Amino acid sequence: xxxxxxxxxxxxxxxxxxxxxxxxxxxxxxxxxxxxxxxxxxxxxxxxxxxxxxxxxxxxxxxxxxxxxxxxxxxxxxxxxxxxxxxxxxxxxxxxxxxxxxxxxxxxxxxxxxxxx
Amino acid sequence: xxxxxxxxxxxxxxxxxxxxxxxxxxxxxxxxxxxxxxxxxxxxxxxxxxxxxxxxxxxxxxxxxxxxxxxxxxxxxxxxxxxxxxxxxxxxxxxxxxxxxxxxxxxxxxxxxx
Numbered sequence: 119x120x121x122x123x124x125x126x127x128x129x130x131x132x133x134x135x136x137x138x139x140x141x142x143x144x145x146x147x148x149x150x151x152x153x154x155x156x157x158x159x160x161x162x163x164x165x166x167x168x169x170x171x172x173x174x175x176x177x178x179x180x181x182x183x184x185x186x187x188x189x190x191x192x193x194x195x196x197x198x199x200x201x202x203x204x205x206x207x208x209x210x211x212x213x214x215x216x217x218x219x220x221x222x223x224x225x226x227x228x229x230x231x232x233x234x235x
Numbered sequence: 236x237x238x239x240x241x242x243x244x245x246x247x248x249x250x251x252x253x254x255x256x257x258x259x260x261x262x263x264x265x266x267x268x269x270x271x272x273x274x275x276x277x278x279x280x281x282x283x284x285x286x287x288x289x290x291x292x293x294x295x296x297x298x299x300x301x302x303x304x305x306x307x308x309x310x311x312x313x314x315x316x317x318x319x320x321x322x323x324x325x326x327x328x329x330x331x332x333x334x335x336x337x338x339x340x341x342x343x344x345x346x347x348x349x
Contacts, residue, residue, distance in 0.1 A: 131238055151336070161343035162342040168337060
């Protein structure tokens, strides 16, 4: 069974500083995908970034980058130049390849990030 | 813009009174999902449709049912809501044709049970 672990229930960061949100995972599959989602207080889950297990380079999307260390089974999200609008809940998730075509996703418990002015 | 729409955004029902939540999408995705998310917890998958094929998670209570009359719409029916069913309900879609197969989420419906 797959498992996603986010050990930081809450984080604070100063505006304009960078922050790293931790995510470790456990799977016996060789092929898998890792996602990060942002959930503001409004409730909508917003897709941020994706890393495939066979991707050799770390994924980047604007101010978001994923620090993928396959041997350590970690997929940390790095947010550069934090903005007040980054205050939200952040979920790490992994796609379960054994789920077949519909792509079941397992979510971590989330990290609540608060950006301080 | 293509999107996932959920109505209503807020729903209040009484204990035991059936309630239906709706989800529609303009993305033409073949997979639709319903998640339940309680306060400060991760979303929990209830079930999903792959086209018209319905797939229930093993631990989803019988009290929860779903319908997908066409590609665009999907409904979540709670037959007899209990106080423990108060939660945010998230609808999501994905397409197997897309590279990442990431799920696109709607804004959610926050259900209150009195």
